[in-house]
Amino acid sequence: MRYRKRRLLFLKQKHLRIIIGIAIALAVIAILYFILSATGYEAKKQSAVKEIKDTGLIHIGLRGDLGKLSTYNEETGEFEGFEKDIADEIVSRLFDNDILVNYVLVNTETRTAYLRRGDIDMALGAATNMDESGIMYSVSYFSEGSAFLVIEDSTTSMEALSGGRIAVVHGTMHARESEDDNDKEDLTLMAQYLKILDIEADIKEYASYPEAMHALRDGFVDAVCASETALTKFGMTGMLLLPERFMPSDYRVCFSKSNGLFLEAVNDVITAMKQDGTLDALMQKWSLINYHELEE
16 A cells, blocks of 8 residues: 555656656747747848848938928928937938938828838828828827917916817817717817816817918917927917917827838837937937826
């Protein structure tokens, strides 16, 4: 009887060693598979970078009318601003500056068309519509706050806009329809935000920023809501930005879906720029405030 117990104990220990051995072997296989997969994926990303590098030329779209963010200087024929610096940094880190760069003037509509046709390899700007067909976006490199522009001495806070009229510009985030399924009525993002704040105001949509500014100046609306950059650029004498910032707009690098692996390589660069302080230094250089915390 004692012999049988010892034999059973021996068998259990033997089985346990076998089980442990199998578990270790499976763990090693899993680790090797993960390493090989990661290595293979990294190789594919580098291949996508090399494919562009081998052409000797990269085409990058930039807006030319965004003030400190991105401006096209007609006198020099060069782009200036925060986004130009970011683009230069991406090119430097990915290609060691061993490539020619063709910066292309774009706007919201043309950049999408250029990307889909392959006329440009990537473009920088506000990601106002993340659901665009055939377009992919990188991680965010900057978040700009929205604000209200009012006639000076007429309004001192957002709450004072209740009962008034607020202008938004067609094609901007503020004029987009809300995708919240809980809303029984079709609301724009601006109207949805005001509803949350319990502010009742009529939303008036205008075709352009100058038209919205003239409507404010002439008393047809009580405020214009847009990004801080747009309001600063198009605002007129006698107008004032209210201090509150809200509804952040993310700025990202966008690509056609055929350039997905190149996008991942750019994501790695942007992440590294966040970690090593490069992005913060560039924001400080251009006196920009990142409002990414508004999303949290």
